[in-house]
Amino acid sequence: MAVTTPFQTLFAVPMTCDGCAQDITKALQKLPGITKVEANVKDQLVSVEGTAAPSAIVQAIQATGRDAILRGSGASNSAAVSILETYYHRSDVEVTPAGTPGESWVNPRLVRGLVRMVQVSAEETVVDLTVRGVPPGTYRATIREYGNLTDGASSAGPVWSAPGKEGGRPRGFLGTVEVGPNGYGSAFLNRPFQVWEVIGHALAVSRQDESDGAPLRNDEDTVVGVIARSAGVWDNDKTVCSCTGKTLWEERKDEVSKGML
Known part of the structure; x- marks a missing residue:
């Protein structure tokens, strides 16, 4: 069955200016099923609502030349x-x-x-x-x-x-x-x-x-x-790992080098 019920996802995305936010917003709006995109340059976050797969959203963001980390999906405990x-x-x-x-x-x-x-x-x-x-x-x-x-x-x-x-x-x-x-x-x-x-x-x-x-x-x-x-959409605000002291982007780089998707 096709996914028809919209849900919210939140991604950490490195952005330096409003132009970055606009590029990402335009790329995501081309995906089928996307109904709302909000890019926050200050907090380095992109909120997406719709029925598109989170993996497809990550690929679309990466196609703009930027990386993306899923920070949360749906409501708490969902x-x-x-x-x-x-x-x-x-x-x-x-x-x-x-x-x-x-x-x-x-x-x-x-x-x-x-x-x-x-x-x-x-x-x-x-x-x-x-x-x-x-x-x-x-x-x-x-x-x-x-x-x-x-x-x-x-x-x-x-x-x-x-x-x-x-x-x-x-x-x-x-x-x-x-x-x-x-x-x-x-x-x-x-x-x-x-x-x-x-x-x-x-x-x-x-x-x-x-x-x-x-x-x-x-x-x-x-x-x-x-x-x-x-984590749900607003349940995970960690930016530095308490175990390693690495930022989420340093951790991301380590995992990608080992083959993590």
Whole structure:
């Protein structure tokens, strides 16, 4: 189903003048589903309302030559995030970063994807999923019964099957994601659950069939992460990490260099 319920997202964006704000506003207004954009040069923040995927908004801002960090989505206690990792280690090849010209899709960092969730109504949550550095093909995105990643995807259990309005299939089935030859894929969809229901569960993206009832295996086609709460639009005002003393942009640079989306 297409996402039709608008929601708010807030991004930190480096801007030096009103011209920067105007460039970003014009770029975002070209995205389908955007209804409102407010760029604040003083606070280095861009607020966006509409039905566009947060990942698409980040890409549009980056296309103007500026970076963007999502600071919050939706109202308090209505957003979640899952960092997807692979628990499979290839030992037969020398891996190279995803996106390197002329090289394979293999990414040496365990992080292979990111999932953002925003509850936009009492019965609807939007899911913005992006993966990178995995083999091309059709993948199934699922919420698992447990959040136990002691043994990676293998210990996360079957697909989440709590009672709900799903027409007979497990509620944890989110949909499919098509990954291209460059190892990149994304999906933006909505599902009938509330964010609090899935906090602590694992989320997996895999090409495995699972029709035989066997648990997921930790192969190179499978990435998984635990779903955790994330900040609402005005819940996160941190600009310096209390642990490292680095600014959010220094942290961002470190993570990007390691392969984080």
